[in-house]
């Protein structure tokens with residue numbers, strides 16, 4: 471079975487990558503399942519692209535195999551694009567999803583529905599030893615709800631209502647989210663690159 475290493479320690483992302491790649495008979499292996507030690511990569515970049523490259527290249531260089539990384543986040547128009555690149559640590563270093571959502575909801579408490587537009591972005595970086603790193607991007611447009619709704623998914627899913635829906639991503643089934651998400655849209659653009667990425 472072919473395998474692709476995903477440079478993530480996020481359980482929610484790892485689960486989604488597994489589902490997407492299983493359709494192509496490829497095992498997506500996250501850093502949470504690595505039997506070998508892998509270094510922690512500090513996300514010091516100022517853009518999604520820089521952070522995705524840091525993660526993919528850092529792990530690819532260390533293991534000397536092709537590696538895919540995902541840097542993603544939520545861009546809210548009424549907050550001038552915040553939390554953006556800092557989505558994971560918006561309310562503090564401990565990456566607390568509940569605290570992050572509470573901070574966003576508090577900041578938007580006086581913002582009416584028509585001004586709550588937002589989008590998720592997924593920036594994929596593909597690092598292959600000896601080659602230049604490639605990037606693919608996907609978006610998911612929507613609005614920020616007034617309260618958390620639903621328990622599926624991860625991260626900011628309970629407060630994100632995708633365009634054309636009246637439920638949050640956390641109220642959709644995983645297979646419904648996976649048809650419209652930023653991650654799905656980015657992965658769709660990988661196409662022929664998957665063969666170059668897999669090893670074993």
Ligand SMILES: O=c1nc[nH]c2c1ncn2[C@H]1C[C@H](O)[C@@H](COP(=O)(O)OP(=O)(O)OP(=O)(O)O)O1
Nearest residue numbers: 478479480540541542543544557558624625626627
């Ligand atoms: O589909 C999603 N549904 C809800 N929230 C999401 C999604 N996709 C990204 N997000 C949020 C989670 C986190 O607050 C930030 C990603 O931060 P990001 O640095 O890319 O990931 P991370 O630190 O959790 O794991 P890692 O760097 O090991 O891949 O955006």
Ligand SMILES: [Mg+2]
Nearest residue numbers: 480513541558
């Ligand atoms: Mg991160």
